[in-house]
Amino acid sequence: MSFPWAEEYKPKSAMMQWMDDRLPLPRLVYGAIGAGYPVPRNLNYFWNFGVLAGLALTIQIVTGIVLSMHYAANADIAFASVEHIMRDVNSGWMLRYMHMNGASFFFIVVYIHMFRGLYYGSYKAPREMVWLLGVVIFLLMMATGFMGYVLPWGQMSFWGAQVITGFFSAIPLVGEPIRELLLGGFAPDNAALNRFFSLHYLLPFVIAGVIILHIWALHIPGSNNPTGVEVKTESDTVPFHPYYTAKDGFGVGIFLIAFVVMTFFAPNFLGHPDNYIPANPLSTPAHIVPEWYYLPFYAILKSFTGNFLWIDAKLWGVIAMFASILILFFLPWLDNSPVRSAKYRPTYRMFFWILVADVLVLGYLGQAHVTSWVVLMSQICTMYYFAHFLIIVPIVSRIEKTLPMPNSITEAVLSGEADEARPIGVAPTNPAHPDPVKA
Amino acid sequence: MVRILAFFVGLGFVAALIFSIIVTPFASTEESVTEEFHKQPKTLALASDGPFGRYDKQQLQRGMQVYNEVCSACHSLNLVNFYSLEGLGYNEAQIKAYAASHEVPGLDPDTGEPTTRPGLPSDHFPAPYANEIAARSANNNALPPDLSLITKAREGGAPYVYSLLTGYTAVPADLPAENRPGTGLHYNPYFANLNLAMAPPLTSEGQVTYAPGNPKPTVDQMAKDVSAFLVWTAEPKLESRHAIGWAALAFLLIFTVLTYLSYRQIWAEKKGK
Ligand code: HEM
Numbered sequence: 001m002s003f004p005w006a007e008e009y010k011p012k013s014a015m016m017q018w019m020d021d022r023l024p025l026p027r028l029v030y031g032a033i034g035a036g037y038p039v040p041r042n043l044n045y046f047w048n049f050g051v052l053a054g055l056a057l058t059i060q061i062v063t064g065i066v067l068s069m070h071y072a073a074n075a076d077i078a079f080a081s082v083e084h085i086m087r088d089v090n091s092g093w094m095l096r097y098m099h100m101n102g103a104s105f106f107f108i109v110v111y112i113h114m115f116r117g118l119y120y121g122s123y124k125a126p127r128e129m130v131w132l133l134g135v136v137i138f139l140l141m142m143a144t145g146f147m148g149y150v151l152p153w154g155q156m157s158f159w160g161a162q163v164i165t166g167f168f169s170a171i172p173l174v175g176e177p178i179r180e181l182l183l184g185g186f187a188p189d190n191a192a193l194n195r196f197f198s199l200h201y202l203l204p205f206v207i208a209g210v211i212i213l214h215i216w217a218l219h220i221p222g223s224n225n226p227t228g229v230e231v232k233t234e235s236d237t238v239p240f241h242p243y244y245t246a247k248d249g250f251g252v253g254i255f256l257i258a259f260v261v262m263t264f265f266a267p268n269f270l271g272h273p274d275n276y277i278p279a280n281p282l283s284t285p286a287h288i289v290p291e292w293y294y295l296p297f298y299a300i301l302k303s304f305t306g307n308f309l310w311i312d313a314k315l316w317g318v319i320a321m322f323a324s325i326l327i328l329f330f331l332p333w334l335d336n337s338p339v340r341s342a343k344y345r346p347t348y349r350m351f352f353w354i355l356v357a358d359v360l361v362l363g364y365l366g367q368a369h370v371t372s373w374v375v376l377m378s379q380i381c382t383m384y385y386f387a388h389f390l391i392i393v394p395i396v397s398r399i400e401k402t403l404p405m406p407n408s409i410t411e412a413v414l415s416g417e418a419d420e421a422r423p424i425g426v427a428p429t430n431p432a433h434p435d436p437v438k439a
Numbered sequence: 440m441v442r443i444l445a446f447f448v449g450l451g452f453v454a455a456l457i458f459s460i461i462v463t464p465f466a467s468t469e470e471s472v473t474e475e476f477h478k479q480p481k482t483l484a485l486a487s488d489g490p491f492g493r494y495d496k497q498q499l500q501r502g503m504q505v506y507n508e509v510c511s512a513c514h515s516l517n518l519v520n521f522y523s524l525e526g527l528g529y530n531e532a533q534i535k536a537y538a539a540s541h542e543v544p545g546l547d548p549d550t551g552e553p554t555t556r557p558g559l560p561s562d563h564f565p566a567p568y569a570n571e572i573a574a575r576s577a578n579n580n581a582l583p584p585d586l587s588l589i590t591k592a593r594e595g596g597a598p599y600v601y602s603l604l605t606g607y608t609a610v611p612a613d614l615p616a617e618n619r620p621g622t623g624l625h626y627n628p629y630f631a632n633l634n635l636a637m638a639p640p641l642t643s644e645g646q647v648t649y650a651p652g653n654p655k656p657t658v659d660q661m662a663k664d665v666s667a668f669l670v671w672t673a674e675p676k677l678e679s680r681h682a683i684g685w686a687a688l689a690f691l692l693i694f695t696v697l698t699y700l701s702y703r704q705i706w707a708e709k710k711g712k
Contacts, residue, residue, distance in 0.1 A: 015504065022506065060537040083588070086676070091677040094683065238709065246702040251688050253695030260691060264684025265490045268591060276592035276673075277584075286631070298614025306459035316455050323452070333441045371468040383456045 004224045007036045019195040032219060036235035039244055040225035042413050046120075047223065047244075048251030049113040054211065055252060056106035059259075061204050063099040067092075071151065073197035075190040079278040097267040103145050104270045107293035110138065119148035119352055121340030122224040126330040129142070133214040135328045137207055142294070142325075147196040150188070154275035154387040156202055161188040161196075161290045167301070167321070170314040187281065227412045228340025229405060236409035295366030296359050300324050300385065303378035304371070319384065327389050333387060337397035344403040347396050351388060358384045360411050461645060472618050476611065483598040485534035485667050492676050494671055496528035501649055502668025503527060505661045508647050509640050510586065515566035518587035519672050522560040526675050534560050540548040541565055581636030590666070591673040597666040602629040604662040607639040641665075693709075 009027040011017040020027055030036045070089050085092035114134065117123050123131035146164060165188070168179040184191030190432035222231060231237055238244075250349045262269065270292055274285050290298050313318075327334075331341035342349040356383050365378045406412035486495035503524075506516070521538040529537065538558035543565045545556035558565065566585075568574035575582055590597045606629040608620055614633075620626050624634040641658045649656050671677070 047511065080518070080567050087518065087520075087523065090499050094682065097680075242705050243709075246698070246705045250702045253691060253698045257688065257691050260684060260687045264680050264687065267680075273592050273594050276588040298595040304455060304459050306455065307699060308455040308458040311455075312461070316459075320452060320455075323448075326446075330441060330445060334445055336442070372463075372465045373468070375463060376465065379460050381454045386452040390445040390452070394445060422485040 002219060003038045003231065003234070003237065004038060005237075006031070006038050007239060009034075009036055013217070024432075028410050031244070032215070035239040036220075036336065037224050037240040038231070039235070039240050040231055040236060040409050040417070041238045041243070041398050042173045042225050042227065042409050043223065043244070043247075044226050045251065046112070046116040046226075048248055049109050049116060051248045052255050053106065053113055055255065056102060056109055056206065057207060057211070059098060059102045059104060062209070063095045064201070064204065067099055068201060071197075073151070073194050075193050075279070078151065078193060089425045094263075097263050101267060101270065104291075104293065105255070105262070106141065107145070110141065111293075112287065114138070114318065115284055115356060118355070119342045119349075120224055120226060121228050121335070121337075121342065121345075123332045124222040124335065124340050127218070127224060129212060129217040132329060133210055133333060135325070137210050137214065138328075139325060140203055140207045140210065144200060145291065145293065146208065147200040147203075150196045151200060152192065152275060153193060153279045155277040155279055155283075155285050156272045156288070157274040158188055158279035158281065159285055160194060160290055161192060162418075163253065163288055164290070165192075167318045170312065170318045172315070185258065188279075193282045199417070223339060224339060225409060227406055229407075229409055229412065230308060232408050233410070240333060289367045292367070296362035297321050297324060297366075299378045300382045301365035302366075303375065303382040305375065305379075320386070320438040324385060327386075330353045331389065331393075334394045335397045337400060337402070339402045339405065345396075346403065347400045351392050351396060352382065355388050358388070364388065372378060440504075440669055455515075472615055473631070474532055474632055476614060476618070476628055476633055477631065478602070478604040478606070480595040480598040480629060482494050483663065483666060485597060485663075485670060486635075487667070487670055487674075487677055490681060492681060494526070495667065497653065498664050498667045499527045500529075500669050501653055501656075502664035502666070502671075504649070505641075505647050505665040506586070506668055508593065509661075510665065511564070511567060513567055513574075513637075513640075514586045514620075515568075515582040515583075516564040516587050517585050518563070520561060520563045521558060526671065531560075538562060554643060579636055581623070583637065586654045586669055586672065588673045597639060597670045600669055601666040603627060603635070604639075604641055604665070608667075633677045 007030075009020070009030040011020045011026070015126065016263075019025070041060065046319075067085060070085045070092060072078060074081075075253060080098065085096050087093075091223075108207070117134070118216045146160070146230045150161045161183075165179050165182050165285060170377075171178065180186060182192070183189070183220065184195055222237075223230075272291075289295070298321075301317040301321040304313050306316075306318060307313050308316060337345060339345055342352055361379045362385065365381065390422050392434065406415065441654070457504075486498070498655055506514075517656060521541075523533055524534050524537065537693060538560050541557040541558040541564070543558045545554055545560045546552070547554045568577065584592075590600060593599050607625055607627050610626045614626075619631055620634040623638055625638055626633060627635045641661050644655070644657050646658075647656050654660050673678075
């Protein structure tokens, strides 16, 4: 695996030797996240987010398992059981707020992780499989988050389930049966709540499994880096431990500070007040919105308003919403520029930042009160979203004139090229390149 | 091949959107009448605000008194049990006595017939109506919502509740006829659709008699106090949340500084390599 100069695991004691001969688990850990895994020496802080996503999943699983001990998946008492957790269970409020905000932090971290991949071309050969598995994880997270949000059985839980499962009925012929299968009935009810709980408990473990594959696939070629230049010699790398364990430790500290500030001082900031009203099938909320992390996709869904080519507008919306994620599966083959990092791809870089702005604006539009302006803006932004991946990126990757690249990672570090990726304490040696990455 | 296909798929989406733009009539939005007359909540400063917030127990006790003597005629507080009144600074004996002063639903031990019995600390506040139908029939077909979570279940929180209670005004002369309150409705610009089925519950100074040493029970004061109390009913663990939050932050700051220093130290060797 990875590079020929990777340190080999040497058991330090007779007991570890005994273990290594029978079940080489320490060897596996050593080679995966220990000194046996060489990593490019120039990774910047954006490479912290994979570990942070793992931490977020761990927080969700631990708090979720304890919440499940007190939660009752029954439509009559689910809401009250969550309030029982908030009021009577020892530290229950803390578990619940951690789980609620943990979901948001999970998505924040994963979105940054994904945009990191887009910027530095990490989805390109030889890391296509890492990217594909990442998209699978993202889809599973979306399903898990959606079903989790239904569990407290508040107004937004109920109406969110109603609206989202309702998308399926736009699909001709099979749509309605699929919707009934998902819900276990014609409308969200006790049957839906129970199967959502069961799946909400299951999927995080499926995610954990896919994460193992994701990391396995990553460790074949090793990590990409901010220059996008492949590792060539030992001097391009440092062992994961202690160099990146130390850096990730610091990242974990910053992440937890942000998480604690939200969880303890603004726990409901990202939530919706209506979810503190018990579900009521007879009273539709004035304004049904999903959680913030689905908003860009919700805006895409709503932006199709014409029955183009005899396909119903609603069906267009549903197709587009699913397509907006599924096209990510094709990205490694849509972009065939041999240069990975946007640092050396000025045209791509510009479009990358337009995409970031586009997705943020779509997120805003997804929750905005619907007016003609909002609809028009969502249509334009959705157009850009699809054009970006399906038209612009393939064309740019053919015609773009890329910038000269360093010959190796070591050269980039020593010339001060990779300024933000420079190991701390190393002064930029080349004053001509004080800060080359002004994106 | 993939790229050619993608190009056409991309064109398909773009065309569908351009078509959508063409067929959707563009209506410049006018402010609706309700939006025009609707007001944002007034400001309300409570001791529990902000990351250092703690409850003003004296105020919560007054607020509970207002709930008890006024709001509890129509509104339930289903999620709150008497035991948790510890959080308002009451001791066990006071809680027992207070619980016992409420009649809660129970069963006759001899006949099994439904009856009532004096409350225990483990009981929840009893609801004023047996069920929704009873509640609606007593309130002109409107349902007084449970107040336990009301400050978390409304945009605007406690300031909204306070504004609602003190915000009843005469109907403005320029309000169009269809927005004027019908029978049993009351004009209140802080309520989303301007007309509320709740008659002004707090109407006169001294409606509730506060114990000596407390501020004068003006309508404004009572509204503030009951809003503060409803913050507590919605978030009884706020004080421990803030305290644990600060402790966790203090720990994490030290942890983060230490991890930062060790990170620097470990990487310092890489200097000039
Ligand atoms: C991929 C990781 C996970 C995500 C993104 C996630 C997301 C969510 C969300 C958004 C909610 C609604 C929060 C609320 O409004 O209260 C929720 C609730 C819940 N989750 Fe998870 N969750 C994850 C993992 C887990 C796991 C592993 C378990 C249990 C093994 C679990 C058990 C629960 C329970 C019992 C609830 C309902 C209680 C409550 O409302 O707080 N979750 N989850």
